[in-house]
Amino acid sequence: MYRERATEPLVAARAAGRAGVGAYTSSFGRWDRLAGVRTRTQRSFTASGSLYFPPELHPVATHPVVTRRGAEQVEWLLLRRLHDYLDFTTELESLAVIPVVTAISRGRSGLHLPEGMRADAFKIVTDEAWHAQASYDFAHQVQRASAVPVGRPHSGPPAFTERLDVIRDRLPHEIRGVEAIVFAIVSETLISGILSEIPRDERLPRSLRDHVRDHAEDEGRHHVYFRAVLRHLWAALTPKERRAVGPHVPAAIYAFLAPDYARAIEDLRMLGLPERSVEQVVEESWPEERVVRDVSEASRPLVRYFAEVGALDDPGTRNAFEEAGLLGRD
Numbered sequence: 639m640y641r642e643r644a645t646e647p648l649v650a651a652r653a654a655g656r657a658g659v660g661a662y663t664s665s666f667g668r669w670d671r672l673a674g675v676r677t678r679t680q681r682s683f684t685a686s687g688s689l690y691f692p693p694e695l696h697p698v699a700t701h702p703v704v705t706r707r708g709a710e711q712v713e714w715l716l717l718r719r720l721h722d723y724l725d726f727t728t729e730l731e732s733l734a735v736i737p738v739v740t741a742i743s744r745g746r747s748g749l750h751l752p753e754g755m756r757a758d759a760f761k762i763v764t765d766e767a768w769h770a771q772a773s774y775d776f777a778h779q780v781q782r783a784s785a786v787p788v789g790r791p792h793s794g795p796p797a798f799t800e801r802l803d804v805i806r807d808r809l810p811h812e813i814r815g816v817e818a819i820v821f822a823i824v825s826e827t828l829i830s831g832i833l834s835e836i837p838r839d840e841r842l843p844r845s846l847r848d849h850v851r852d853h854a855e856d857e858g859r860h861h862v863y864f865r866a867v868l869r870h871l872w873a874a875l876t877p878k879e880r881r882a883v884g885p886h887v888p889a890a891i892y893a894f895l896a897p898d899y900a901r902a903i904e905d906l907r908m909l910g911l912p913e914r915s916v917e918q919v920v921e922e923s924w925p926e927e928r929v930v931r932d933v934s935e936a937s938r939p940l941v942r943y944f945a946e947v948g949a950l951d952d953p954g955t956r957n958a959f960e961e962a963g964l965l966g967r968d
Contacts, residue, residue, distance in 0.1 A: 648741040649748030649815045659873045662752040665862040669761050672859075674852045675768035681849040683779035689841045690780075691716040691723065697923040698902050703915050711909055717786040718905050720846070722898065724777040725789070726796050727853070730825060731770040733799060738822040739763050742867075747819065749867075749874050758863060765856045776849050793904055801893035805886050813879055817890065819871055820883065824890045826864040827940050830857040865943055872947040884955030887944060888962035895933045897924050930963035937964060 670676055688709065693700045699715040741747045743759035781788045794800075798821075805817045833854035837847045875883060899920060906916045941964050950956045959965050 645746070647746050647748035647815075648738065648818060649813065659869045662754045662866060664754050664758055665859045666758045666761050669859075672855070673761070673765055673768075674772075674856050675764055678852055680772055680775055681845050681852065683776055683783055683849075684843060684845045685783045686843045687841070688713045689716065690784075690843070690846070691719045692836065692839050692842070695719075695835075696902075698906065698919050701919045701923050703911065703919050704906075704909070707909065714786060714909070715905055717780070717784050720780060721777055721786065721788055722796075722901055724773040724780070726798075726898075727773040728770045728777075729796050730798070730829075731766040731773075733795070734802075734818070734825060735766050735822050736763055736770075738818050739766065748815070749819075749870050751867075751870055755863070755866065755870075762860055762863065765860070769853055769856065772849065772852070776846075790901065790904065793901065797896070797898040797900060798893045801889065801896075805889050805893070808886060810882050813882060816871075816875075816879075816883055817886065819867070820887060821890050821893065823864045823868045823871070824887075824940060825894050826857065826860045827868075827943065828891075828894060828937060830854060830861045831936060831939070833857060868943055869947055872949060880949065881952055881954055884944075884949050884952050885958035887949065887955070888958050888964055891937045891940065891964065892933060892962065895936055896929060899924070934963050934966050938966070941965065 690713070691699075693712075693716060696716060696719040698704065699712050699719065704715065705712060738747070739759040739762045742749075742751060743756055743763060745751075745756060777788045780786070802817060802821055805821075806814055809817060833850055836842065837851035837854060839847065872880065902920060902923075903916055906919055907913075911919070941959065944950060944959075950959060956965075
């Protein structure tokens with residue numbers, strides 16, 4: 639089993655023998671002097687005020703049904719959302735990103751990549767392990783300061799894991815594994831935009847903003863790297879494989895960006911809301927048109943990258959992006 643695991647490519651591999659797409663320019667030349675794991679110690683959480691997460695990013699906390707129940711319940715929901723954000727970071731790095739960059743670093747991605755990309759993948763593994771550890775530690779500091787517990791003993795991992803399982807099950811068996819690379823590309827090119835907002839929000843504790851800023855600075859380099867991975871991936875796939883993979887890219891984008899409804903529902907139930915009120919809060923906080931608009935706006939750079947590699951030239955793929963609301967007025 640271990641010998642097979644050591645030699646098995648991530649993407650079943652006609653792709654490995656195909657030429658890449660030109661020279662690679664590394665964005666990690668000063669990694670030793672810039673990476674958070676090299677230059678910063680763990681941030682210490684210090685509570686200040688009662689706003690622990692931007693309420694605009696968690697609209698259930700500001701729904702009238704919730705706000706009528708008092709400021710303490712709003713604060714509790716935002717603390718729970720902060721815990722979910724930190725847990726999402728730990729799980730995303732551990733389950734979705736580190737396995738892919740580990741495969742790349744070991745030359746087992748199934749793609750024909752320049753040697754420099756393998757070397758930089760080792761650096762990303764180190765970065766992401768640090769992000770996972772730092773988020774885990776920061777969450778436990780928040781727990782000690784607020785008495786709002788870390789973790790969800792009665793629920794599973796973040797929603798993206800189940801969503802990825804659905805995508806994998808819908809792919810032809812011979813190219814399963816490609817969804818892992820696609821999702822790593824999605825998450826690593828979009829997360830830098832998401833992280834850019836929180837450090838600028840002066841309503842939040844300074845320690846939280848600094849923690850997120852540290853993460854964001856590393857992810858800027860990862861964004862550039864995974865844009866290059868996309869170019870290599872799409873060049874490596876056959877036309878038939880592209881037609882099979884492309885229509886599932888919008889689902890991967892939604893897997894990353896769509897709200898985790900199950901966790902929000904669990905929190906609202908813990909507040910003691912009746913089931914009808916829980917349904918009302920979730921439906922009115924995240925109407926479909928709002929979710930589509932938010933996902934479309936957040937994913938615009940990535941959609942452009944897929945267009946640049948020619949993915950949207952395939953009618954089936956373009957139709958899937960249109961149906962998902964990802965093309966917008968562009």
